[in-house]
Amino acid sequence: MRNEELKTLSVIVPCYNEEKSVHLFNGAVIAQLGRLDPAKYDYELIYVDDGSRDGTMERILGFAAENDRIMYLSFSRNFGKEAAMLAGLEHANGDCAIIMDADLQHPPALIPEMLQKYEEGYDQVIGKRDRKGESGKAAFFARTYYKLVNRMVDVKLVDGAGDFRLLSRKAIDAVLSLKEANRFSKGIFSWVGFNQVYLEYENKVRYADESRWSFKRLLRYGVDGIVSFNVQPLRLCVYLGGSLLVISMLYLLYLFIRILLYGIDVPGYFTTITLISVLGGVQLISLGIIGEYVGRIYAEVKKRPLYILSAANMEPQEQKRGRNESDR
Ligand code: UDP
Ligand code: MG
Numbered sequence: 001m002r003n004e005e006l007k008t009l010s011v012i013v014p015c016y017n018e019e020k021s022v023h024l025f026n027g028a029v030i031a032q033l034g035r036l037d038p039a040k041y042d043y044e045l046i047y048v049d050d051g052s053r054d055g056t057m058e059r060i061l062g063f064a065a066e067n068d069r070i071m072y073l074s075f076s077r078n079f080g081k082e083a084a085m086l087a088g089l090e091h092a093n094g095d096c097a098i099i100m101d102a103d104l105q106h107p108p109a110l111i112p113e114m115l116q117k118y119e120e121g122y123d124q125v126i127g128k129r130d131r132k133g134e135s136g137k138a139a140f141f142a143r144t145y146y147k148l149v150n151r152m153v154d155v156k157l158v159d160g161a162g163d164f165r166l167l168s169r170k171a172i173d174a175v176l177s178l179k180e181a182n183r184f185s186k187g188i189f190s191w192v193g194f195n196q197v198y199l200e201y202e203n204k205v206r207y208a209d210e211s212r213w214s215f216k217r218l219l220r221y222g223v224d225g226i227v228s229f230n231v232q233p234l235r236l237c238v239y240l241g242g243s244l245l246v247i248s249m250l251y252l253l254y255l256f257i258r259i260l261l262y263g264i265d266v267p268g269y270f271t272t273i274t275l276i277s278v279l280g281g282v283q284l285i286s287l288g289i290i291g292e293y294v295g296r297i298y299a300e301v302k303k304r305p306l307y308i309l310s311a312a313n314m315e316p317q318e319q320k321r322g323r324n325e326s327d328r
Helices: 020-036 057-068 079-091 106-121 138-153 170-178 185-192 215-227 232-262 269-301 317-327
Strands: 007-015 042-048 070-075 098-101 126-130 161-168 197-200 308-310
Touching: 007 020, 007 079, 020 057, 020 185, 042 057, 042 079, 057 070, 070 079, 070 170, 070 232, 070 269, 079 098, 079 161, 079 170, 079 317, 098 106, 106 126, 106 161, 106 197, 138 232, 161 170, 161 185, 170 185
Parallel strands: 007 042, 007 098, 042 070, 126 197
Antiparallel strands: 070 308, 098 161, 126 161
């Protein structure tokens, strides 16, 4: 009778070269999940191995052999955390899912609180870290970035609120209904909306070695965040080009008046400058705009899968649902 109230929680953990911390993470998270009321919650723990080149996958296979609630998906190569999260969400069986990192930066102790909020009816329970213990430089860059981005994109991005969050089934399905190839999760999570609540947690320094994010990657991610969510940058392009045009017009006027007052110093100079500045400005704007569109269309039109699995002990939701329907 109580069975109807039994909910399944999926915990999704993207891992890339986490050999040094994944066993500690596993212990901590299993301990936490073990404390959930078994009459209310069943759980599955889904490790998504993002093409790790160290012993991460062996460790995960070890966990799965000991505990049949532990699932794994393993990528054929490194496809990035976005793809890993997507794979986890596509395979999750849960009524709700929590996405968390394998490096112990996301405290498993927050899980019960997240579930509490979920029971209160929130569809997204978002972990929000403070920036304690972080280098001043990193915090400064992050803050500036968010200020800049929030001015440009239509969705709201919150500093410290990342991928550590609980999503209800409604929210999961909504996230999965966005089929775009260029996935910027922070934006997608924010875009789908629903009732959201933030839970603060203390920022911890990464347990083993350094972040998996190189500077180049961070930069690309940052640019993605701005570009993949709307056409504001294109508008900026137009404004920029427009300002350039106005400035060059003013300059030309100034030159023209000079010519009227003092005569021509070098014959042909005026017309040459006119051609170069005005035409160059206008052409660059147009090219930039078209280029942005073409680039985006190119990525979407190829319709490549966003990841390739090399091993897994579970099936995607879609397949399962399809089969259930044909059974009937
Ligand atoms: N990660 C991943 N694929 C990648 C990079 C990272 O699955 O290409 C995982 C990583 O194993 C970790 C999480 O994503 O569980 C966050 O990575 P990291 O701690 O390096 O990022 P940060 O905490 O600095 O944002
Ligand atoms: Mg981390």
